[in-house]
Amino acid sequence: MEEGKLTKIARFSSCRGVAFEINPSRRSSPFAIDSPTKPERSIGTWLWIPWTRNNSFKILPHPQAISPTRSRASSHFCDINIDADDIELEFLSEVEDIQTNQEKIKVLPKLEATKRNSRLSIIMLDQGFTxxxxxxxxxxxxxxxxxxxxxxxxxxxxxxxxxxxxxxxxxxxxxxxxxxxxxxxxxxxxxxxxxxxxxxxxxxxxxxxxxxxxxxxxxxxxxxxxxxxxxxxxxxxxxxxxxxxxxxxxxxxxxxxxxxxxxxxxxxxxxxxxxxxxxxxxxxxxxxxxxxxxxxxxxxxxxxxxxxxxxxxxxxxxxxxxxxxxxxxxxxxxxGIKKVQVHVTAPSNHASIIKFDGGVKPGLFGRISPSPLSEWHAFGIISDGKNEHMMLAGAVGDFTKSLVSSPPKHLWIRSVHFAGLPYLVNLYQKVLLVATGSGICVFLSFLLQKNKADVYLIWVAKDIEMNFGNEIKELVGKYSKEKVIVHDTAVSGRPNVAEISVNAAINWNVEVVIVTSNPEGSRNVVKACNKAKIPAFGPIWDS
Structure with a gap:
């Protein structure tokens, strides 16, 4: 990057991923990553940093897995920095401006650039035969x-x-x-x-x-x-x-x-x-x-x-x-439609947490609406299976933004919750769940409830405590530290999620990888896992 110039990086902000090909045969990592220097606290090629004074999650990655950046906060959660999956088919895009330091610039080593296609191309065309x-x-x-x-x-x-x-x-x-x-x-x-x-x-x-x-x-x-x-x-x-x-x-x-x-x-x-x-x-x-x-x-x-x-x-x-x-x-x-009382809080301007009465099993989604004949919005459900459940809604559209600016007291719901790809986690014995941003919401119930599957998690997001609040952070923190990798991009920069996922899947010896990210992120993880002979699944555009 030359001094004084402006670089623009197009970011994809869709909640949809790509299809996948199944090839569960012998595995080998396509990446050559050395082990961290402190193996006694390492998880694969990643190192867990204990709770800090400001009570934030931090993971110190291997330098080769990081693309350093200091970008401004995204307005959309379906991004590698602040990613949200409210499971809606709302597709937004934005261009992020990164300005260089005019006084002194330190040139960093460049990682191999990957070709960026349009959102529509990734969603519809860049999938091969599915x-x-x-x-x-x-x-x-x-x-x-x-x-x-x-x-x-x-x-x-x-x-x-x-x-x-x-x-x-x-x-x-x-x-x-x-x-x-x-x-x-x-x-x-x-x-x-x-x-x-x-x-x-x-x-x-x-x-x-x-x-x-x-x-x-x-x-x-x-x-x-x-x-x-x-x-x-x-x-x-x-x-x-x-x-x-x-x-x-x-x-x-x-x-x-x-x-x-x-x-x-x-x-x-x-x-x-x-x-x-x-x-x-x-x-x-x-x-x-x-x-x-x-x-x-x-x-x-x-x-x-x-x-x-x-x-x-x-x-x-x-x-x-x-x-x-x-x-x-x-x-x-x-x-099964009914109007129920809800409790809505907003940990930040980027998201809201909606709480309902009653426990819900892992892997299920729910639909809510301010007006049942006009619009319905589907979200992943977070629940410990006991007294209540909640939804994490990224502020990406008029309705989800209104949840932050004017929290409602009541919402319409459908009593019948529906199953999606995460519900099939219990088909397997060992599963790696990969989430970016608020995509974590579809996986959190598996961390809070007892499951047939042994579940491992990678979560990549930006400014976790600031954007998602202390409650979500604590829910992740309750799970076994040996089975979780949390990467805050505001602390450690932008990672290569596909690389992390493949190495974690091999180190943890999981049967399958399930990813929830934006179209580009899901595509990269699925392709990298397939290359390493690891079955991988991500949401497709018409899930």
Missing amino acids: VYKGLFIVCITLNMLALALSASGNFSYGKSKATLFSIGNILALTLCRSEVALRFLFWFVVKTIGKPFVSLRIKTATTSFLQSVGGIHSSCGVSSIAWLVYSLVLTIKNDKTSPEILAVAFTILSLITLSSLAAFPLIRHLHHNAFERIHRFSGWLALILLWLFILLSISYEPSSKTYHLTISKMVKKQECWFTLAITILILIPWL
Whole structure:
């Protein structure tokens, strides 16, 4: 860096990571790091510094793992310095200015620079072939094959039941996003294959599938449109359907198409609030019209061009039962909505801590809202499993910022908590959890409660006590010091998290690494672990 010049570093502030590839075979570290000088207190290549007078965590890393920096505080927690994962799809970016000392500059050795891509590139394109994409391709290929056979006259059932295939795809995509169904599925998987005798390959393959079911959701959405178009073409050719039925069918097709377009990655990324509202309200309206379509179709008599509906006709139609299942799956989460009293504190301008009554199991997420019909926000839950639980919310959007500036007394919640990737920690025997910033919130419950898995933790954040408060710091401090690496970037500079993670995973001999960071950070950790033959998982953009 030359004297007097300004260097700008683009930082990625997204809560989404990248997909992963599974390769749990023999491990070897791709990094050559010497051991610290005091092995009696070392953890891998890191050294734990005891509590200081100001009661802050400090970890002294090996110099080769550090990229020294003194940057100003970030306004977004999903960053390597101040990283927050409120699990929302809110993507913000900022540019950090680092000014050199005009009087005297000490030139530091430069680490090898890594290519920085745009957030959208990392989220969507810089992932290679993932399980998510594989599930999307397989599901849509099967649908298009069945559709082609039906159109060519080689699949008579598909031709006569085109509408049923469209509704069936809608049922499948609803199941893939049903928090109740997935909660049961995650629980069942942990209970059945979360045993020591089950091979690691089976566990990691199952984890990759469960994390990527969004690929099935997306492909079924596209396939339902294709089947509905085919059904409408056949109906128009038949010329025996009432104009009312055709009008309703075309309206349903328009709503489903609008919902799918709103979910297109570019639109979803840049205009997430619009996507969420379109996806929700167009889906609800389409479901209502689907019931109308089925009732009209069942009751219509082509010969007399009249409508006559009976219960016996309804119970014989598969379309009716599929639509009933869709309705139940959509209604269940909304039946558990209630307004509860909360206690909100703000340890800093960057985050708030929201406390609720009741203990919660590790690995679960909760949704809260100031207005249930307008917006919902999902956060990881921190709980000791006893009397209360809490959420750590980074101030990254209007709602989360309002929690800091105007703490509410009440919030709307969904009683049913849903499972995510962290819930699968108990599939394994030894797990390394890697978090940056407030991504720690999804892992803290595993430190506070007894688990089947032996859990180790790496936490990288900036100004921990100032930004996260004494309470969060103490929760981490209760866990065994021999199983925790805490790195405060305000004290020790910016680390190479991927390098730290690989060496810690090897030294602790863990089965798997689970990371919660920004897209670039998650990608780097996952790739480094894969290179070292260590199974690694991180949140994907459509988790």
